[in-house]
Amino acid sequence: MRALVKAKPEPGLWLEDVPDPTPGTGEVLIEVLQTGICGTDLHIVAWDEWAQAHIPTPLVVGHEFVGRIVALGAGVDDLTVGDLVGGEGHLVCGRCRNCMAGRRHLCARTEGVGVTRAGAFADYLTLPATNVWKHRPDIDLDVATIFDPFGNAVHTALTFPVLGEDVLITGAGPIGIMAAAVVRHAGARYVVITDVNDYRLELASKVGVTVAANTGRTTLARVHQDLGMKEGFDIGLEMSGNSQALPAMVEAMAHGGRIAVLGLPSGDISIDWSRVVLHMLTIKGIYGRQMFETWYAMSVLVQEGLDITPVITHRFRAEEYEQAFRTVREGLCGKVILDWT
Incomplete structure (x- = not known):
């Protein structure tokens, strides 16, 4: 599959052909439709001090996405192939004091999609079913793409x-x-x-x-x-x-x-x-989103007429990622979307 990879510990990002991921137990395989570019991604591309301290290489990056489920791992019975989904990019440990108390957004052992594990700038992505958010089928795809930053x-x-x-x-x-x-x-x-x-x-x-x-x-x-x-x-x-x-x-x-x-x-x-x-x-x-109270609030706000589409200003094909990242760096834009279809 195609993927944008932080292939080397130096400035840059590379579009490469990498093996398709396989969903493990409790995971789903998602075909990525669209992705959004985040400030975190700019840090990774620039390979600044923060990125050098936190990003393993090689790594498929990106964490803002919308897609459709194409396969279910063992033990997943509350999602269906074909569901339109997004996902919470913070994977929590589930066993620390905050997780056990239901305060998962305060987990001190969080992993990050596109930061510490394979991300969404790719044709396919695996994600634990517990991190998947099922969208209403009639949601605007552009809006669904940016649910992660909308959650912030x-x-x-x-x-x-x-x-x-x-x-x-x-x-x-x-x-x-x-x-x-x-x-x-x-x-x-x-x-x-x-x-x-x-x-x-x-x-x-x-x-x-x-x-x-x-x-x-x-x-x-x-x-x-x-x-x-x-x-x-x-x-x-x-x-x-x-x-x-x-x-x-x-x-x-x-x-x-x-x-x-x-x-x-x-x-x-x-x-x-x-x-x-x-x-x-x-x-x-404030860091990230409350899991999953914020996601519920986002869905209700959109369903009840909140319009965030003015913030979406540019769209590029995935192969045009260099131009897309340049647009974000220049600052004369809102959210920039990459189309993977």
Whole structure:
């Protein structure tokens, strides 16, 4: 089968012919239809410090996908050949304290599809049946393709109640934009998203944000004034990893404000901890999705009319992967999809 392989411990990615996988006991074999490109994949291609420390080679990469089940391993009796499916890319141990307590997203011994085991940038993928999410047959294939990053957005956006609240989102990448759509759908009053990328701010405007602000040309104080807000933001969603974003967010929060942090910084960040204490702020780190409460929430949101399609901007054939990755690196895009059919 075709697969995008991190074949060597150096920058690059290679389209190779590799053996078809076989589903083991409790696994399914999935024919991949479409995949999405993630920031993690860019790190792997670049072979940066993080990738060198975490990625074994050779490895088939990729973890955002939609496909159809084509074979069942022994012991799988609740899925059917032909089912349209996605999958949770975090494989948990099942036996640690958090797993046994039902908090599988907090497993400390997690393996990752396309990170520590064979991934989805291929014609076929095997996955434990317990990690498979069965989609409604009428779901938009593009939307189903990006359920993994959509889950990051939903998990972050709904960590704290947002009904009637004023929400600040720093980082208008695809996940930040989807998070904006979620909090607007969930009843937030003002939804402000910030970035320095005008292309992505324009995408954010298409999902109904109140203000899409370029912080290179305006300030949060000015946005605050223009909206007539009497206090700071109630909820903050830090999605960028930018070293200036979290400190600015802390300054912009109301007393008792709550911040969910998904953006992964590349270095140390200094924030005003006295303000955190005196303003009684809550800061919570977010990683991945809740298994499988977030997946259920995603399906309900889409079924009830939440439209995340504006975030999908480019599509390429799998063989055009180099152009697709170049498009993502250039930043003038939302989600980029590879077609494997």
